[in-house]
Amino acid sequence: MSDVLEGNISILVPATPVHPSFRNAWNLWSVHLDPIQVGICALLVTGVVLFFRSRNLGGPKHVPLPVDEFIKGHNFIPRNLFPTSSFCSICERNVIEGFCCDACSIVVHAYCSKYAHRRLRCKAIASFGPVMEHHMAKGNLPLPSICNVCFRECGAEAWLCDFRCLWCKATVHERCLPELPDVCDLGKHKNFIIPPNCVKIKMLGMRPRRQPVVSHVRPPENVDWMPLIVIGNRKSGAGDSALVQSAFRAILNPGQVIDVNVVKPEEVLDWVALLPHHTCRILVIGGDGTVGWILNVIEKLDLKPVPAVAILPIGTGNDLSNVLGWGAAVTLPLDMDALLTKIAHADFCKVDRWKVDIRSSSRIGLPLVPARTLIFNNYVSLGVDALVTLNFHRKREQIPRFFASRYMNKFLYFTYGTMDVLERACFNLNSKLTLECDGKFINLPTMEGIVFLNIPSWGAGVNVWNLNRGLEDEEQLINDGYFEVFALYSSFHIAQMQVGLSSPHRLCRAKAAKLTLHKTSVPMQVDGEPFVQQGPSEIRISFDRQALLLSTATL
Numbered sequence: 001m002s003d004v005l006e007g008n009i010s011i012l013v014p015a016t017p018v019h020p021s022f023r024n025a026w027n028l029w030s031v032h033l034d035p036i037q038v039g040i041c042a043l044l045v046t047g048v049v050l051f052f053r054s055r056n057l058g059g060p061k062h063v064p065l066p067v068d069e070f071i072k073g074h075n076f077i078p079r080n081l082f083p084t085s086s087f088c089s090i091c092e093r094n095v096i097e098g099f100c101c102d103a104c105s106i107v108v109h110a111y112c113s114k115y116a117h118r119r120l121r122c123k124a125i126a127s128f129g130p131v132m133e134h135h136m137a138k139g140n141l142p143l144p145s146i147c148n149v150c151f152r153e154c155g156a157e158a159w160l161c162d163f164r165c166l167w168c169k170a171t172v173h174e175r176c177l178p179e180l181p182d183v184c185d186l187g188k189h190k191n192f193i194i195p196p197n198c199v200k201i202k203m204l205g206m207r208p209r210r211q212p213v214v215s216h217v218r219p220p221e222n223v224d225w226m227p228l229i230v231i232g233n234r235k236s237g238a239g240d241s242a243l244v245q246s247a248f249r250a251i252l253n254p255g256q257v258i259d260v261n262v263v264k265p266e267e268v269l270d271w272v273a274l275l276p277h278h279t280c281r282i283l284v285i286g287g288d289g290t291v292g293w294i295l296n297v298i299e300k301l302d303l304k305p306v307p308a309v310a311i312l313p314i315g316t317g318n319d320l321s322n323v324l325g326w327g328a329a330v331t332l333p334l335d336m337d338a339l340l341t342k343i344a345h346a347d348f349c350k351v352d353r354w355k356v357d358i359r360s361s362s363r364i365g366l367p368l369v370p371a372r373t374l375i376f377n378n379y380v381s382l383g384v385d386a387l388v389t390l391n392f393h394r395k396r397e398q399i400p401r402f403f404a405s406r407y408m409n410k411f412l413y414f415t416y417g418t419m420d421v422l423e424r425a426c427f428n429l430n431s432k433l434t435l436e437c438d439g440k441f442i443n444l445p446t447m448e449g450i451v452f453l454n455i456p457s458w459g460a461g462v463n464v465w466n467l468n469r470g471l472e473d474e475e476q477l478i479n480d481g482y483f484e485v486f487a488l489y490s491s492f493h494i495a496q497m498q499v500g501l502s503s504p505h506r507l508c509r510a511k512a513a514k515l516t517l518h519k520t521s522v523p524m525q526v527d528g529e530p531f532v533q534q535g536p537s538e539i540r541i542s543f544d545r546q547a548l549l550l551s552t553a554t555l
Contacts, residue, residue, distance in 0.1 A: 378455050
């Protein structure tokens, strides 16, 4: 028994007995316990936990799609001058200069825009329910418009009149509105639209950081349904991506059109994860760099089924887009009906993707920087053409507004190439590296650049490998497991090939390559993304996997 003093009262409580064997074991452990060893063990356990988390050995992480960007209200775009006579959806007066929502297309004055969020509902990303209903907006109908009930012209009066559905684009007189069927069929592009009544949203996270995310998508009863996800990059090319995204928001569910500068690609592709029994189409609005970025994310997430990627070329080079039949550039405004029809009838095709492992080391064999792995679809190059791209990239980062035109970008590429004709910064590149392809050493000519090419397009549309070749030569393919290697003599040689006056110095076709860079630094680019590669280093190129894309060309 032991005494416990509680206030002024002495209470007798039984003492807890300690088993002799436990006491002996504790004494033995405490004698041999070393605090330093305990600390080291704790650090090792922490390191192992962090390693497994970073490696994500449990499989690709599911990243839900946040929708707070799409449910906060209208996304107004300023307009200095409307192309047709327009009327404010709030005060119903004529608008010359004001705002237009790129999703529901309502028009408001600047001073009326603050009332629009409360009075007028924008296109909803989700309205989970059994029936898809019309979402009618008053006035500003496209001309000419025909009433879907009486089949007479509507919306032609000089005031805010008549209605249109934001989903199926049906137009109707105000007097005919009660006779319009309640069910909306989503119009002629219904095969691409994720209906809002099929989307369910839930709140995720702890307060006060709870955010709405898409939790469930119920496929509609449409056997030809092929949901389209539009991913744009407003920094690509001439910056026209924002205008193209607005055109798609007017047709699709607003949650299907996303800018990667606002929402992460991993979150965008949650649409694909929520539709495991349908092959989604993904339209990438951007250049070759944006396409490669999205393909890398698809590979990282290991999505099943793999979505098929189409390309709307907004960038400067657009070599992959040109090969697949999507063209080298787009002309605005877009013919949306023709583009969506083209996507619907495009064929699936496989494109080889290649892995570039870069390992740098110092003179004593120790690594200078951590090893890294890059993936390319188009080409990898070292030397003169990478130097031109690097100079262009650095200047664009300094003054991005100056590079708002695709034609200006090409002119600046030409300018930097002309400067290198005089400077010859990559002269005698062959003495600075060693090339081995498929286990065989390759004799290099006197050169200023070397290119590893996967597709029959290089330098913004030049079919360089097939220049001045006979018909009996082997055809270059994008899915044969080979890449082509050729040398560049100078930037003047590049200009000659651009106009078909010269041919590349063809070195070989290979399935793998090892490039050993000696004690020097060389400009390098991977699918148009330039950097300076420090030497000494070893660069290995090997097959990674094939990507699924959409093509309108005969390959």
